[in-house]
Amino acid sequence: MKPRALDEKEISQRLDDYLDVEFSFLKTEHHARTLAGLATAEQAYLLHWVKCIASTNIQLAWQFIEQAVPLLDNMDRRIIEDWALHAMDIYDQSGLHAALAVIRNVHQFIETSHAHRIGASFSDHAGILLHFVHGLSGRKLELKQADECFTDTQTLFLPPLIAQLETPKDNFIFYKSLVVMLWAQVRFSSFPLALKQALEEHPQAERLLTLYQALEHLRLQACIARELPGLYRGMQAIQKQLEDEQGDHRWRELAQQLADKNKCAQDSLQLALDNLDSLPPPPASCFRILLKPEQVYSVMAQRMEKEKTLLRLALAKLENELNQNKSTPDKLEVRYKPASETDKHIPIEIRLDNQPVAPPDEIKALASSVVLDFGEIPDEHLVPAGPGDYDPAMFNEKEKDPDEVWKGTYHEEGASLYNEWDYRRQHYRKNWCAVREKTIEPVYDDFVDLTLKKYSGLIKHLRKTFEAMRDEDRLLKRQSDGDGIDIDALVEALADARDGSELSERLFTRMHRVERNIAVIFMVDMSGSTKGWINDAERESLILLCEALESLGDRYAIYGFSGMARKRCEIYRIKEFSENYNDEIKARISGIEAKDYTRMGFAIRHLTKILNEVDARTRILITLSDGKPDDYDNYRGDYGIEDTRRALIEARREGIHPYCITIDEQARDYLPHMYGPAAFTVIDQVDRLPLKVSDIYRRLTV
Amino acid sequence: MPQLITQHFKTMITKTQTSEEYFIESEPFYQPVADEIEIFQAAWNQNLPVLLKGPTGCGKTRFMEYMAWRLKRPLITVSCHDDLTASDLVGRYLISGGETVWVDGPLARAVRIGAICYLDEIVEARKDTMVVIHPLADNRRVLPIEKRGEQLSASADFCLAVSYNPGYQSVLKDLKQSTRQRFVALEFDYPDAPLEAGIIATETGIDAALAEQLVKFAHMTRNLKGSGLEEGASTRLLVHAARLMHDGIAPISACHSAIAQALTDDHDMLTAIDELSSSLF
Ligand SMILES: Nc1ncnc2c1ncn2[C@@H]1O[C@H](COP(=O)(O)OP(=O)(O)OP(=O)(O)O)[C@@H](O)[C@H]1O
Ligand SMILES: [Mg+2]
Numbered sequence: 001m002k003p004r005a006l007d008e009k010e011i012s013q014r015l016d017d018y019l020d021v022e023f024s025f026l027k028t029e030h031h032a033r034t035l036a037g038l039a040t041a042e043q044a045y046l047l048h049w050v051k052c053i054a055s056t057n058i059q060l061a062w063q064f065i066e067q068a069v070p071l072l073d074n075m076d077r078r079i080i081e082d083w084a085l086h087a088m089d090i091y092d093q094s095g096l097h098a099a100l101a102v103i104r105n106v107h108q109f110i111e112t113s114h115a116h117r118i119g120a121s122f123s124d125h126a127g128i129l130l131h132f133v134h135g136l137s138g139r140k141l142e143l144k145q146a147d148e149c150f151t152d153t154q155t156l157f158l159p160p161l162i163a164q165l166e167t168p169k170d171n172f173i174f175y176k177s178l179v180v181m182l183w184a185q186v187r188f189s190s191f192p193l194a195l196k197q198a199l200e201e202h203p204q205a206e207r208l209l210t211l212y213q214a215l216e217h218l219r220l221q222a223c224i225a226r227e228l229p230g231l232y233r234g235m236q237a238i239q240k241q242l243e244d245e246q247g248d249h250r251w252r253e254l255a256q257q258l259a260d261k262n263k264c265a266q267d268s269l270q271l272a273l274d275n276l277d278s279l280p281p282p283p284a285s286c287f288r289i290l291l292k293p294e295q296v297y298s299v300m301a302q303r304m305e306k307e308k309t310l311l312r313l314a315l316a317k318l319e320n321e322l323n324q325n326k327s328t329p330d331k332l333e334v335r336y337k338p339a340s341e342t343d344k345h346i347p348i349e350i351r352l353d354n355q356p357v358a359p360p361d362e363i364k365a366l367a368s369s370v371v372l373d374f375g376e377i378p379d380e381h382l383v384p385a386g387p388g389d390y391d392p393a394m395f396n397e398k399e400k401d402p403d404e405v406w407k408g409t410y411h412e413e414g415a416s417l418y419n420e421w422d423y424r425r426q427h428y429r430k431n432w433c434a435v436r437e438k439t440i441e442p443v444y445d446d447f448v449d450l451t452l453k454k455y456s457g458l459i460k461h462l463r464k465t466f467e468a469m470r471d472e473d474r475l476l477k478r479q480s481d482g483d484g485i486d487i488d489a490l491v492e493a494l495a496d497a498r499d500g501s502e503l504s505e506r507l508f509t510r511m512h513r514v515e516r517n518i519a520v521i522f523m524v525d526m527s528g529s530t531k532g533w534i535n536d537a538e539r540e541s542l543i544l545l546c547e548a549l550e551s552l553g554d555r556y557a558i559y560g561f562s563g564m565a566r567k568r569c570e571i572y573r574i575k576e577f578s579e580n581y582n583d584e585i586k587a588r589i590s591g592i593e594a595k596d597y598t599r600m601g602f603a604i605r606h607l608t609k610i611l612n613e614v615d616a617r618t619r620i621l622i623t624l625s626d627g628k629p630d631d632y633d634n635y636r637g638d639y640g641i642e643d644t645r646r647a648l649i650e651a652r653r654e655g656i657h658p659y660c661i662t663i664d665e666q667a668r669d670y671l672p673h674m675y676g677p678a679a680f681t682v683i684d685q686v687d688r689l690p691l692k693v694s695d696i697y698r699r700l701t702v
Numbered sequence: 703m704p705q706l707i708t709q710h711f712k713t714m715i716t717k718t719q720t721s722e723e724y725f726i727e728s729e730p731f732y733q734p735v736a737d738e739i740e741i742f743q744a745a746w747n748q749n750l751p752v753l754l755k756g757p758t759g760c761g762k763t764r765f766m767e768y769m770a771w772r773l774k775r776p777l778i779t780v781s782c783h784d785d786l787t788a789s790d791l792v793g794r795y796l797i798s799g800g801e802t803v804w805v806d807g808p809l810a811r812a813v814r815i816g817a818i819c820y821l822d823e824i825v826e827a828r829k830d831t832m833v834v835i836h837p838l839a840d841n842r843r844v845l846p847i848e849k850r851g852e853q854l855s856a857s858a859d860f861c862l863a864v865s866y867n868p869g870y871q872s873v874l875k876d877l878k879q880s881t882r883q884r885f886v887a888l889e890f891d892y893p894d895a896p897l898e899a900g901i902i903a904t905e906t907g908i909d910a911a912l913a914e915q916l917v918k919f920a921h922m923t924r925n926l927k928g929s930g931l932e933e934g935a936s937t938r939l940l941v942h943a944a945r946l947m948h949d950g951i952a953p954i955s956a957c958h959s960a961i962a963q964a965l966t967d968d969h970d971m972l973t974a975i976d977e978l979s980s981s982l983f
């Protein structure tokens with residue numbers, strides 16, 4: 001039987017329910033009447049989205065109905081969905097007012113979404129383009145989105161979206177060409193110090209800059225044609241499509257002149273000065289890029305100073321290293337080597353005691369960067385820094401105290417942002433959780449000693465069992481090849497052979513190194529609900545675990561997590577991979593205390609990221625919690641369960657083995673669903689936890 | 703001892719020794735980059751062992767082949783791996799016809815016949831393996847064969863060379879001072895652009911201009927070392943790409959298959975590398 005269309009009364013009931021009219025006092029009669037007139041499928045479609053949007057905001061959902069009905073006839077469903085999701089994202093980022101504007105202004109959304117479909121956007125391509133510019137030679141540039149397209153010679157500022165051309169492919173080529181034009185300004189030094197001077201002194205500075213800009217444009221295009229012919233062909237095709245002007249014969253002549261590969265920025269400057277009053281306005285080009293000398297020279301001044309210092313410090317460090325274990329230290333001889341002498345473009349040559357020294361990467365990069373600014377390496381850059389010449393603290397940007405953030409007005413600086421899964425939308429909320437790492441204050445009390453005493457028998461036993469699992473050489477018997485002969489196997493084989501039965505091939509012994517190569521993170525619940533018994537049990541478990549793992553040799557780290565709403569998600573460092581288990585770590589374990597709420601998704605995501613940076617064959621994430629996720633802002637019930645589940649799925653996908661241990665006296669029914677993507681154990685007696693955790697780990701990794 | 707078992711052990715011998723041994727009949731193409739030939743020659747004259755340092759695919763193996771040809775010595779190459787034991791190098795007893803028979807490993811064999819023994823990627827071998835080469839690599843020049851209570855002395859013709867890639871900076875895989883300080887070290891790196899282009903053109907027969915472009919592309923990938931790539935394209939990969947081109951594959955596809963895919967699996971990085979090659983060619 002086909003589902004039938006709902007009548008006005010039924011629709012009204014649903015809307016009242018979704019929109020919570022009892023409390024919101026929204027009027028739904030009119031909407032109900034409109035919806036009643038629609039076909040079954042359209043009714044269902046709209047009601048689904050109303051419910052979904054209402055989970056974010058009721059007002060938004062109510063407005064949505066009004067706007068969406070007229071769109072149903074001739075609009076692609078996918079666009080309607082994008083529009084609704086976009087409005088919800090905007091609600092997350094900027095609140096109701098901005099979101100309502102999106103809902104009301106559906107036509108603008110359609111226009112921009114068309115542009116997005118055919119266009120090339122910064123957010124889609126920044127990752128690729130960053131690798132791309134790093135592959136081109138020169139300084140390691142950064143990319144940033146901005147309203148204007150220019151470079152300060154450190155960062156390339158790029159537009160959010162390019163959609164001038166008709167296809168995504170062409171728009172991407174356009175975008176890539178802009179990146180290359182900006183890169184070329186840095187690589188082929190469009191900002192000589194002479195330009196700075198000329199602009200400061202010339203009475204017609206503005207006119208001079210415009211002309212210089214146009215001439216540099218011609219010179220750089222020729223550089224690109226030489227260096228990147230493939231890209232240059234693409235640029236020409238685009239210029240044709242967008243009808244770039246040819247310019248009159250004077251400009252064509254100039255283009256020819258500047259195409260010579262020996263021409264440099266000074267030549268453009270000279271041409272600009274010579275022809276300031278005689279040239280017609282330059283032809284328009286879609287790739288012409290603004291020069292911003294002010295930004296450039298201020299960045300440059302800072303960098304020149306900084307890189308001089310860094311280079312001298314790096315040379316001093318190298319000198320020190322090379323002179324280690326020498327009775328009479330030698331001095332480094334450092335020389336600038338112009339590019340023409342070599343093909344590898346290492347503009348610096350270092351010798352010690354007349355022996356050439358290969359410059360380390362850091363020095364190579366600094367030297368190349370200095371050459372871009374100065375055109376050479378000035379002599380005073382080449383003297384290794386003496387002791388006390390510089391204060392190294394000058395270069396360490398001041399570390400921020402995560403707690404400071406909460407004293408001033410709220411901002412997200414210094415936090416890592418993570419998405420969170422909203423099951424009602426079936427989409428992620430973008431950059432939803434602001435996560436910060438903090439260190440636990442160590443508490444030096446008798447907790448650790450008491451624990452060690454209380455479980456001394458168990459600890460001995462654990463050490464023994466864990467030691468037996470260590471990396472070790474084992475003599476494998478009955479191998480098909482190996483160093484020694486397995487006498488037992490051979491005797492059997494000979495006997496078998498006499499019988500005429502089949503011969504075994506496995507007659508050797510071989511030493512085999514069993515390498516565990518495991519890295520594991522323990523993620524410990526520090527929410528308020530663990531206060532008391534559970535917290536004690538967690539801390540005891542961690543002590544036992546550390547004792548056991550120390551004898552095993554696996555790499556391990558321990559982090560705690562807790563949070564108070566999405567903007568204050570906290571990860572507590574208890575033991576990092578690089579730290580050894582010592583008194584400080586023990587005191588940190590002792591200092592673990594119950595904090596706020598249980599938001600689990602962000603913690604799983606953050607620790608997944610940390611775990612992924614470790615080079616290990618097997619990566620394990622073990623969570624230790626007291627059950628249901630629960631946080632202030634709606635991280636309750638299904639929402640928290642679904643997000644936790646999703647985060648575990650993500651971890652799995654990254655190749656991590658998640659395992660969940662829950663202390664829950666009632667073994668609740670949602671656990672299999674939430675932990676489904678991981679394996680899990682429920683422990684129903686708190687005091688059993690310390691005994692269990694090490695055992696679980698052992699079974700998990702044998 | 704039944705025939706079958708003897709047969710079985712014979713196949714074992716070839717299986718456990720992952721070495722190759724041969725006289726090199728005709729001159730291999732090797733383009734010298736600096737004074738490595740003279741230094742190797744001098745080290746050989748003076749009975750000093752040699753350590754070749756350098757990234758993968760930069761010509762170390764080719765250089766050894768060339769030197770073996772030049773010195774008219776057989777070359778025995780052993781690729782080291784983490785399961786390689788001391789007995790794999792020195793030799794072991796096997797059972798044949800009901801009796802035990804000693805079979806030399808590649809290192810012992812090289813010492814006996816006065817060959818050049820090249821241990822490729824020495825750091826990959828297990829630590830205890832390294833110890834057996836120590837007495838061979840200092841002025842004693844002997845190989846003790848413990849299981850037989852024998853000491854083999856190396857003749858003047860014998861030469862030990864090992865290779866090592868300092869690029870993989872794992873503390874575990876670093877060469878111990880007591881090992882590295884026994885060797886004359888030769889540093890290899892990718893040759894300068896014109897030389898490298900020359901090598902590729904000669905090796906594969908593609909024209910000089912195309913070879914130059916290819917080297918330029920290699921430099922782009924080498925710029926990415928440390929910012930997303932573990933290594934840039936080696937000379938070997940360039941040779942591969944050039945061979946594909948020589949066979950009629952378009953440069954951009956050749957770079958994609960022979961170079962980009964060999965360097966990374968990361969999607970963004972692959973796309974970026976493809977964008978670099980399509981900008982260039
Ligand atoms: N100087 C050179 N002269 C001639 N060919 C070279 C030279 N350098 C590199 N090649 C080419 O590069 C290829 C790879 O070099 P080779 O196999 O010697 O590298 P390798 O340094 O031994 O690398 P690996 O460390 O990975 O074993 C050679 O087959 C050859 O085609
Ligand atoms: Mg090799």
